[in-house]
Structure formats: structure tokens, C-alpha cells
Amino acid sequence: MYEEANRPFPDFPVDIPLPLYVCSVGKRGEESGSDRVPPLLSPFIGMTFCVRGSGVAYLFDRPFRMRENDVIFYYPHEEHRFLADSEESVIAWVNFDGPLAMSVFSSYRFPRSFPLEKGFPEEIYQELLGCLPKSDHDSVLHASTQLFLLFEYLAGEKKKSFLESGDVVERALRYIKANLSNSELNVNTLCDVLHLSRSTFRKRFAEAMHVTPGEYIRNQRIARARTLLAGTDLSIQEIGRECGFQEKTSFSRFFKACPNSMPPSEYRRVYNRTGLAPGEPPSPEAPRRKDPEISDRKNKE
Numbered sequence: 001m002y003e004e005a006n007r008p009f010p011d012f013p014v015d016i017p018l019p020l021y022v023c024s025v026g027k028r029g030e031e032s033g034s035d036r037v038p039p040l041l042s043p044f045i046g047m048t049f050c051v052r053g054s055g056v057a058y059l060f061d062r063p064f065r066m067r068e069n070d071v072i073f074y075y076p077h078e079e080h081r082f083l084a085d086s087e088e089s090v091i092a093w094v095n096f097d098g099p100l101a102m103s104v105f106s107s108y109r110f111p112r113s114f115p116l117e118k119g120f121p122e123e124i125y126q127e128l129l130g131c132l133p134k135s136d137h138d139s140v141l142h143a144s145t146q147l148f149l150l151f152e153y154l155a156g157e158k159k160k161s162f163l164e165s166g167d168v169v170e171r172a173l174r175y176i177k178a179n180l181s182n183s184e185l186n187v188n189t190l191c192d193v194l195h196l197s198r199s200t201f202r203k204r205f206a207e208a209m210h211v212t213p214g215e216y217i218r219n220q221r222i223a224r225a226r227t228l229l230a231g232t233d234l235s236i237q238e239i240g241r242e243c244g245f246q247e248k249t250s251f252s253r254f255f256k257a258c259p260n261s262m263p264p265s266e267y268r269r270v271y272n273r274t275g276l277a278p279g280e281p282p283s284p285e286a287p288r289r290k291d292p293e294i295s296d297r298k299n300k301e
Helices: 101-107 122-131 137-165 168-178 187-194 198-209 213-231 236-242 248-256 264-271 292-300
Strands: 002-006 021-029 045-052 055-059 062-066 070-074 080-084 090-097 113-115
Touching: 002 122, 021 122, 021 137, 045 055, 045 080, 045 101, 055 070, 062 070, 090 122, 090 137, 101 213, 113 137, 122 137, 168 187, 168 198, 168 213, 187 198, 187 213, 198 213, 213 236, 213 248, 213 264, 236 248, 236 264, 248 264
Parallel strands: none
Antiparallel strands: 002 021, 021 090, 045 070, 045 090, 055 062, 055 080, 070 113
16 A cells, blocks of 8 residues: 655745644555665654554664554654565654754654554544645645644653653753753763763663663754744854853854754744844844743743
């Protein structure tokens, strides 16, 4: 079997401003055999569901054992593929992007892979399959709404799976979120705060989140930077400091090395949502547009 639906426009529609846009959805039966499946590399955030059967999903060369009703996530430009155990296996996928896609998706703090107790969300999938090929305003908005419903469904399923890992990882996630602006934030800092050895903490974190603590901190800083560049008029140096970089040059090097790499100033030009032209200062009577999370943190301080 094979079915697929793709959005009819290559870039974000300027007349339908949204934080996220669904790119493609589909479902297919799999052939067993490792030599038949080439690796995929896309500019989107993607999720792959094992709808039936089992197999192994690869993130670069790292294997993830997938059973029926498991899901795995991929970030832009991460090489991945799925190798089925039998020809009865069926997988489904949902790919999306948008000016705030990385920020919104990262905020859910999903592990790389986890089981879905309630199974594959077939109803949401069918809604996406039906509306995605259409380019009218209502269809594009409906697809984005369904994507958020999918996130909420996955968040409910993640909570059940995540509870099994105890509260150490949850404490680490909260600490990371509250201290992204701290240039000293790293794995050693987390181990000191949690009173765990480096090896124990890395193992428990990776078991729960399917990424290393260092990778997770990096991904959160990428998401934070993209949110602030696209949604505020803070200077690039200020944004760098909010992401843990005291020097503008260090932040620029970090950001350019990210997936979909481009200089921070170029990213702001492409995805600016402040209503200001790139480099245009706000008028004297207009307050600068800041991120509410930054304001809340500074008020508490």
C-alpha cells in the first residue's frame, strides 16, 4: 500500500501567517531487507509511526527498535531510515516546518522515541490527508490545527511513558529551561545540581529522552534562538546572551552550524514576524517587543 499528500506550495504562504505548516503526510507498506531502503534527508521536522509490524529506525547510524504503535522524531537534515522486519509492516509519517516549528516542537520535550498506548492517531492522520493538498486559507489553517491536536495527543501519551523514568530527568529538563541563558550550563553542571555521577546521569537521561544531555541543551538553545529572532526585536547580541553566549561572534558561529544553517541576521530577515524591516529600529513611542518568558524571569529576579 502507498498513499501520500503534500502541500501545494514550496514555501510558507505569506497571506496565511502561521507558526507551523504541515508539509506532507503518508502511509506505506514496507519491504524487509536493509539493502533496499536508502537514507532520507529532509529540511523538515518529521515523525514516523510504526502502524503495524516492527522494524528498526536509524538516526544516522544509531538504531532504535520500533514496535507496533511506536513513534520516532527527526529534526531537519538528520539522516534517517526505517528497516522493516517483515513485509507486513506499515509506517506512517507527518512532516512539518514553519518559522516557529523548532521552538514549538521543542517546547513539548518529547523523547526521540516512545510507545503510544492508545495507538496510531488515525483520525488526525485522515484529516491531514484530506486537507493537505488544498491551498485555500481554511484548509491550510485546518491542517495546522490538526498538527497541534497531534502534538497534544502525543504529549498525553508521552506523560504515561515518561513517568517510568522517575523525576530525575524531569528535574533536569526544568533546570535546563530555567538556565539556558547561563553560559556555564553543561552536563557537569547538571550532575552537580542533581548529585549524580556523569555516567549515571547520561544513561538515565538518554534512556528517557533518546538524546544525550548535551544534544538536548543544544537543541533547546537552537529553538530559543529561532523563537527570539523571529518573534522579537531584541538585538542579536541580546538574543545570544539569552541562549548562553556572551559574545555575539560565538553565538553567530553556533547558529550558523545549526540545521538549516544561515547567519542569525539572515534568519531574522527571512522569518521576521515583528512587523519591522530587518535592521529597522522601533519608533520612540513604541515599546520594544520582548519575549514574555524573559520578562517573567527578570521580574522574579
